[in-house]
Amino acid sequence: MSASNERLPRLLALVPYLLNRPGIPVDEAAADFGITPKQLRKDLELLWMCGLPGYGPGDLIDLSFEGETITVSFDAGMNRPLRLTAAEATSLLVALRALADTPGVVDTDAVQRALAKIEKAVGDAQPAGVAVGLGLREREETAEIRDAVQEAVRRERALSIRYYSQAHDQISDRVVDPMRLLIVEGRGYLEAWCRSALGVRLFRLDRIDAVTELDEPSAPPPHAQPTDTSEGLFQPEDGQHMAILLLEPDAHWVAEYYPVDLVTELGDGRTRVVMRYADTSWMVRLLLGLGGEVHVEQPESLADHVRERAEAALRRADHLLST
Amino acid sequence: MAIARAERLVNLVLCLLSTRQFLTAERIRAIVPGYADAPTDEAFFRMFERDKSELRDLGVPLETGRGPEEGDGYRIARRDYELGDIDLEPDEAAAVALAARLWDSPQLTGAAHGALIKLRAAGVDVDEAAPAAVEPKVRTSEPAFPPLLAAVQAGQAVKFGYRRPSPAQTMERTVEPWGVVAWRGRWYLVGHDRDRDAARCFRLSRFVGDVTTLGKPGEVRSPDGIDLLSFVARTEFAPQPSSPARLWVAKDRAFGLRRHATVVDQQDDGDVVEIDLKFPESAAKWIAGFGPDVVVIEPEILAKSVRERLLGVVEGKR
Numbered sequence: 181m182s183a184s185n186e187r188l189p190r191l192l193a194l195v196p197y198l199l200n201r202p203g204i205p206v207d208e209a210a211a212d213f214g215i216t217p218k219q220l221r222k223d224l225e226l227l228w229m230c231g232l233p234g235y236g237p238g239d240l241i242d243l244s245f246e247g248e249t250i251t252v253s254f255d256a257g258m259n260r261p262l263r264l265t266a267a268e269a270t271s272l273l274v275a276l277r278a279l280a281d282t283p284g285v286v287d288t289d290a291v292q293r294a295l296a297k298i299e300k301a302v303g304d305a306q307p308a309g310v311a312v313g314l315g316l317r318e319r320e321e322t323a324e325i326r327d328a329v330q331e332a333v334r335r336e337r338a339l340s341i342r343y344y345s346q347a348h349d350q351i352s353d354r355v356v357d358p359m360r361l362l363i364v365e366g367r368g369y370l371e372a373w374c375r376s377a378l379g380v381r382l383f384r385l386d387r388i389d390a391v392t393e394l395d396e397p398s399a400p401p402p403h404a405q406p407t408d409t410s411e412g413l414f415q416p417e418d419g420q421h422m423a424i425l426l427l428e429p430d431a432h433w434v435a436e437y438y439p440v441d442l443v444t445e446l447g448d449g450r451t452r453v454v455m456r457y458a459d460t461s462w463m464v465r466l467l468l469g470l471g472g473e474v475h476v477e478q479p480e481s482l483a484d485h486v487r488e489r490a491e492a493a494l495r496r497a498d499h500l501l502s503t
Numbered sequence: 504m505a506i507a508r509a510e511r512l513v514n515l516v517l518c519l520l521s522t523r524q525f526l527t528a529e530r531i532r533a534i535v536p537g538y539a540d541a542p543t544d545e546a547f548f549r550m551f552e553r554d555k556s557e558l559r560d561l562g563v564p565l566e567t568g569r570g571p572e573e574g575d576g577y578r579i580a581r582r583d584y585e586l587g588d589i590d591l592e593p594d595e596a597a598a599v600a601l602a603a604r605l606w607d608s609p610q611l612t613g614a615a616h617g618a619l620i621k622l623r624a625a626g627v628d629v630d631e632a633a634p635a636a637v638e639p640k641v642r643t644s645e646p647a648f649p650p651l652l653a654a655v656q657a658g659q660a661v662k663f664g665y666r667r668p669s670p671a672q673t674m675e676r677t678v679e680p681w682g683v684v685a686w687r688g689r690w691y692l693v694g695h696d697r698d699r700d701a702a703r704c705f706r707l708s709r710f711v712g713d714v715t716t717l718g719k720p721g722e723v724r725s726p727d728g729i730d731l732l733s734f735v736a737r738t739e740f741a742p743q744p745s746s747p748a749r750l751w752v753a754k755d756r757a758f759g760l761r762r763h764a765t766v767v768d769q770q771d772d773g774d775v776v777e778i779d780l781k782f783p784e785s786a787a788k789w790i791a792g793f794g795p796d797v798v799v800i801e802p803e804i805l806a807k808s809v810r811e812r813l814l815g816v817v818e819g820k821r
Contacts, residue, residue, distance in 0.1 A: 193624035200626035230513040233534045257521050260585035261624035265562035271614035275602035294595035301587035309655035311731035314639050315687035333636045351758045363639035365688025409640045410607040436708040465792035472815025489794035490816035496795045
């Protein structure tokens, strides 16, 4: 959206906004609109020139500055904001409905009340064309873990967790300082400062096997930043490996599910992808499971490793099942 | 100095809000500051048309009708313009802030932000940055999302390449879009497939190439009262019965499997465990992944399908 396309809706919202908040500091108002105080002053100077036909001193919007605060003394009839557009109503109501469908996760009672009030206020601009189901999938055990973790986040307490790391196929106990709970793609994650790894980590709730609340506050260091989820949970990092894989049609889901670059459709239903992975043992497990649906083109060492594991598995099965 | 366009538009809104009578374009030209800058009639009408369309795009309800003067006139009905009364309790405002933060999406984040600005202007305090214990997030990273959302909102049919997994082929599809639906983080297009003459769901991750629109805006209307979400959720998920299995697991290995299993017999180099497989169809894939660390004792069919996967790796069949 261009700057001028954003400016007019803001100008129309400013007067009622200020009317509801006499004496509001310029900085605070600017922050609410997501603009600089300098831009806000420019907007106010423009509004000062606007008003009702006649355009005499008594017809123009009147604002007074006192120190760093603003008060509207004449609104020229613009005392309510414009109703929501269909797109605005859609984005807000669809999100609220998605939240309303996650009982136990958020305060759905408050969500339902907010939903009813906003639906009533927007009138005709009902959402259309977009629907979202968060579809949080969790077993009963995970729901219990989530309850405990959520309580710790709310009470800002440190936690001791028993965690299964899929990358290493290991279970370990660690102490973490909870930051927040995230729900992404139907899964719950605890975002916390991990005192073992000395970094912010996302722990999948269905991989936490036990949780104990500690008698000490959650204290992530000041430099612990929440993960930016806008580009996805898993970002390319230094030290990751790359593999070139040839996917048979049945394995195409790999390209949709894991972080892959450079997807090439070969035209016969097969796809060549470059896939990033952090941990070789994890990658070997994935490839073994895919069987003949995937061929490792590079690196050769990975292809050899996977084949050796498969051969060893077949030998062991023959041996165990024959005795 | 010419009067800024934004100033002219604010004055136009104030003028049309304050009048009960319909005002003709000529009246408006005479009253509202800025239009006098137009040197000719033609320049004025061009300017006025552009202004009307910008206001309509913003959702300003411009009414047209006959006034006391000759020709069509304009006004804005206050009850259609103004956002209804709204007052949110603090916990409701927190829910709204959380809802606005749900989106990791340029299109929807912008719209949610616009909605919050209006709610604030209505006197509601919504703190977008307030920390929340739980934060659901929904991304719209598929390249097909923006054009499909636009087509849905414009009511236009779309044409796109779609990859079918099996038999594997990319086909051109023509669809009348009813909505875009996110279910568990995956986006789908739901609509009427013209080629199949039936309602269909399409995964956005399987779109190939560009989405193009067909026909005029407003030609596509979705059926009244359609529940888009149930459409996708219904197509994708049916409950699966779980099935028990008996496995051998090497000592101190395969913890991902052990954490769901019960040891029934401890042996020197490994354990016999029992496990309830919640997703029997994907269990073979999961178990084969552990390689020599896990061997299926029973059921036979699971042992066979794990073996096939391992053979597939060894033979590298094409």
